Amino acid sequence: MRVGLISILLMCFLMPSAHAGMIGLGAGVSGGLEFPIAQQDQKQGSVFGFKARIKLLPIIVIEPGLNFTRYGNPEFDDFTSDLEGAKVTAYCLDAVLGGSFGGVGVKPYGLFGIGYYATSLDQVGTENKNTGWSTGFGVEIGVASKVGLDFRGHVAVISTDGGGTKKSGAVTAGINFYFGK
């Protein structure tokens, strides 16, 4: 439902530019490490994701993406825990300011995004679905006209049902491909 809504909004947003031939398209995959921030119940884990890249203006790229995080199993000093780390599936929509969209060279960028996060603990049998936002920065190194290596760090803040937040930082490396002329 939400993915569909986002798709419709994106289409409405992109239609005028598409007609004018202004849009560039790309796609990327990335992987890296996820670090829980101020969460004693989680431990460092891994993240993997893929995204589309849609160039709207010369310095703004929109990235709808899907990321999968698996936190490490938490450890505690005063008792033995066999609880597994949480799994987070994130449906993200990021705005990237700066960077490159193809072409050779090194270009830094900043990003801000919103997301819908499904956090599950299989052993407990719970899945919490909440919204959140993220911000960060990165650098894309264009190694060919249509291929770029992407290194980024970002912080995600996910709201919780009680009014608090769950925060994490991630560092990822990935590769982006660009289509068209």
Place this chain on the structure above:
Amino acid sequence: MKTISKKLGVFGVAAVLLFLACGVISGTWVISFKLAENETLTWTGNFFYGQVDMTDASEWKDHREYLKDIDLVGFELWATNNTDTEKTYRVYATYVGSGLNHLTSRSEVENKATLILDDIPLPDSAKTYITYGQSFTYLKGIDKLKSYVESGSLRIFAMEAGGADNTNVHIDSMRVIVTFTAGL
């Protein structure tokens, strides 16, 4: 390039402001309390009884005022069954302010307290250890349990299903593990 740097700077300031404005100064803590037989877990003649007082825990004291959510309540449980038949145990709970501070009979506990761990199997002639992760398999009444924990105290009642034999079937100890989120 200069324009991009300027925009990135504005972007960064906006992000920091948003970060501060959205109540992100919060964290998640995990605290645990062990109830040991003959110390804090006692045999009343009908069931094992113990009380958890979270109000002395420093993490709880420091963050209780800013509590947002009780994320998880889990348990560890050690028990012994010296009989030659499998037994099952049940654990019930109330909280100090509940007015149910003097439950004495099994039926009172069963009718007035909340069942929180149901049908924990104790194999015959063996010691049993229920891990923190396994405890969620038996967990019941989680919403009430969370509200009890939120009050800062728990009264625990553990009893053998269909029996009251603490000589051959007994709880050696329990641990209550609470995960909570607090923040501004």
